[in-house]
Amino acid sequence: MADTLFIGLSLASILLLVALGLSIIFGSMGVINMAHGELAMIGAYTAVLSGIYLHLNLIAAIPLAFLVTAGVGWLIERLVIRHLYKRIMDTLLATWGIALLLQQAIRLQFGATFFGVNIPGLGTGLQNVSLPAFFQQSWKIGDFVIQPYRSFIILVTIALAVATWALLYKTRWGIQVRAIMRNPEMAAACGIDVRKVSSMTFAYGSGLAGVAGVLLAGFKTVSPEMGATLVVDGFMVVVVGGVGSLVGTAAAAGILGEINGIVSLVSNDILARAVVLALVIGVIMWKPTGLFNFKGR
Amino acid sequence: MTFSRRQFLKTGSALGAGALSAPFLGSRAFAAGTIDVGVLFSATGGLSIIEDSMQKATLMAIEEINAAGGVNGMQVKPVIEDGASDPKTFNEKASKLVLQDRVPAVFGCYTSASRKAVLPVFEKRKNLLFYPTYYEGSECSKNVVYTGSAPNQQLDVFIPWIIKTLGKKKFFIVGSNYIYPREMSKVCKILIEQNGAEWVADEYLELGHSEWGAMVSKIKDSGCDVVLSNVVGDSVVAFYREFKNQGLDHATLPICASVTSEIEIAAMGPEYAAGSYTSFPYFQSIDTPENQTFVENYRKFTNDPKAVTHFAMMSCYMQVYLWKLAAEKAAATEPKAIIGAIGGVEFDAPVGKVKVDPDNLHLYLTPRIAQWQADGQSKIVDAAPAPIKPLPYSAYGETAENLFCTGSGLDSTKL
């Protein structure tokens, strides 16, 4: 039983990790960022490259990846998203294009292949990020097996969620973000620099994606396409949880993760996936604004 | 890929041989002492992680052949198309190669889904596909030369060996949810029962799935003593990692895989696979001069001193040579002539001596079993004494004495 719950919890933590950044960006800015998975991919590649060239291990790569992807996110916001705030649905298309660009940039090693140069760590193939030996062990307490790496992911996810909550509810920036969320014009009228806050928000959400990418790199492969499927799951979690609600996102991740874990143990993984998809459809039908929505619309 | 493409352009223009004829203008085969052949792999999309190396191996073989004087005195010019990991694109590009470029042969496709999508083009337009991947069998096309292995060439030696040599009795069968793993599992079950062992579970995960927590936990609780993996693609990496992270050990509960190759091992980190087994005809560690030269040349060709070689890409390399030998035997390159001549053609490939079976146009191959080592390379622990005849319908009772697929086509009443 404890095993089952733990598996569900680790599934949930991955979902939340991916959804957290999306939740901030989508919830506060309404931007549907289809390149979110690719930002995670950039984060994973930061871990790969810093392992090869800077000899950093996975944990040390986390802050670096946060900075790199936050930077990329900031650029995306300045160059593209900024011009689309009045046409929010179009952000979906533009970021889809950006996702293709980012994938191809990694695959072509930022153009180096055109000059016959081969940069180890980039390119089409699969990359390997090795885990510190500590994470490769496992401890047994009775029948229950503790996996250090899974536990680490869960802890980091919780820490990030709490930090994000604190940022949104305990800082000046957070108040500004939430003001913009409610009413951007009014916020601007009150003297909030909407543009600056928005680009910071986008950069922060992107940075979270980068951290997710590094942690994902520890248990799955790193390749230019690794992010493509992430955004769908993340998006579902955000919508089920209720747009703009951090608590909702966390709760939705928890529920979907646990259900996925339980069904796949009792039955099989295929059915579990089907159940989760059906559940997402059902929840939206039943409560179109999501499970936890405090936003008056 | 870029590197080699550029090299080809150079070689092409040095020879002054139609290198300027852009493919979309409809270049003709047989023009000015060159012959166009199609090369169709995914350079983009999820499958490019594997297919990129297969394309490189194909191009390397073509380059070697050109350097050695070409085919029947003609230089070979590859027309490269990108299947983009999408069967729709594969279908469209195949029809472009066959109908517009009029190439007499296409080397390409990795997944069965892409092969199935291009098959109508090759069969109805009487062209020729060289398909390099180990696959599920159950196909008897006279317009395809299958240079990967059929299920019987991977499992006939492997399963009895697991039961007799490793002494394992309870199999947990796990695979990606599509045709190949399901067919492999069917053949496995027959062999497991024939050899007096049993299987406790037969489970599937979505292709590309990377969340293995629940499955590995099931494996732990199932009471099995060996895991038979037909998992493909990058799911493999997540599987082996989760396996070790949950405290399982290949020494007591080994993963025996039908598809885990050097490329996945390198991507997961060798420490996760050390001690597990794979059955393939080809491993990078095969200790023959042909293979050593091949590995060395490939690393030079790709400009990557750490590049690994694996079975499917070796088949890509080998099949270009088989085509060349058939073209020389027939003194022609038309698809029909090649199909007529290629049966019985033999070649000393990196994998050892191979021969095209005239019955079903698959290859005689030698199954090998290897154990993965801590350095990411394999140690071959057992091998069949001689090449085994390919039987694409072995899951339905096909044997060497009772063939379903012969030179005259498939006898569907036997299915």
Add this chain to the structure above:
Amino acid sequence: MKLRLTTRGALEAAAYGTFILVILLLPTVADVFWLNRFAKYLVYGMLGIAVALSWGYAGVLNLGQGLFFGLGAYMVAMTLKLQSETSMQQGADTPIPDFMAWNSQPGALKDLCCIAPGSWLWIPFQSQAFGIAMVLLVPTAVAFLIGWSIFRLRISGVFISIITLALVLLVRLLIVDWQPVTNGFNGLTDLGWLTFGGFEFDPYVVPTYYLVAFGTVAVLLLTRLLVATRAGLVLQATRDDANRARYLGYDVARYQVFFFTVSGLIAGIAGAFYVIASEFASPTFLDLTFSVSMVVWAAVGGRNSLLGACIGAILINTIQATVSESEMLAEAWKAIIGLIFVLVVLFLPRGIAGLARDIAMRLAALLGRGTPAAQPLQKSE
């Protein structure tokens, strides 16, 4: 005012006329390969129309249009599979497709009725007429059910996108998993050719091109007429302000359901034509990437214009093919396509159709047939 409208009307008629003429005259210049390729692109054009109808006219961003495409494709592929002599296991009363023989459990009765649970569903598809009827019926019924559920519940905006997205992934999962009946991931191949009155529609002959071309023209014109009806106007009013339309006494959901269903039907027909042109059906038709691509085509072409979305789809696919087949740009083609999307969204919010309309109006104005200042800019959303 009146003058301007007629100018616009004339320009639009000219655009439609030119497009139809080009399609119908294409066989005089193109070889069979390009005809086949364009037949596929015309199918994509139909998908563009379907997206423009639901997104541009109804304001419903359906990220699961591939569901209807896939359903239409499988319906026709099933019937064509049963027409294919080479892929049938011979010598039985109801011969089974080859893949059923090797996907079945050992010892199962080799008959379409019961070789696998659900395989009896294939039996009526032995009639080609039934298969074609199902192409029209199944996507329509499914679209109606989905539309009815979501619009009755007044679900809107991004939530519809998520529901349709989850649905297409769910159905894809089921098709892949139901391998004994659907051939799973490999899809249906080795199909026969569509046959009408003894004529076989080989995908590489001119009549097959015309079959698809006439289909596209019919879909385009009928849809254009449909949006000009009163119902179409109510729909657009709903898109702009659903509540206001409700105040005016319209049963908004009924209109939305109707047009959502029509959009699904168009996608289903497109799927069937695609199978005829490419000779296979695959669960990848239900990939999310494909459904998003359709939306992108429509956006590039102009989501508020049926013709624009149709041309956008054809154009992007042609560019994609040419770029990926030129030696210089082959490796970078995906990046180039990505860049085009970003630039179009940034600088041509109304797509190619919007640009063309503006240019045409300016030209018309310059020629003195209207006032230069009166440039009817539409709302960009």
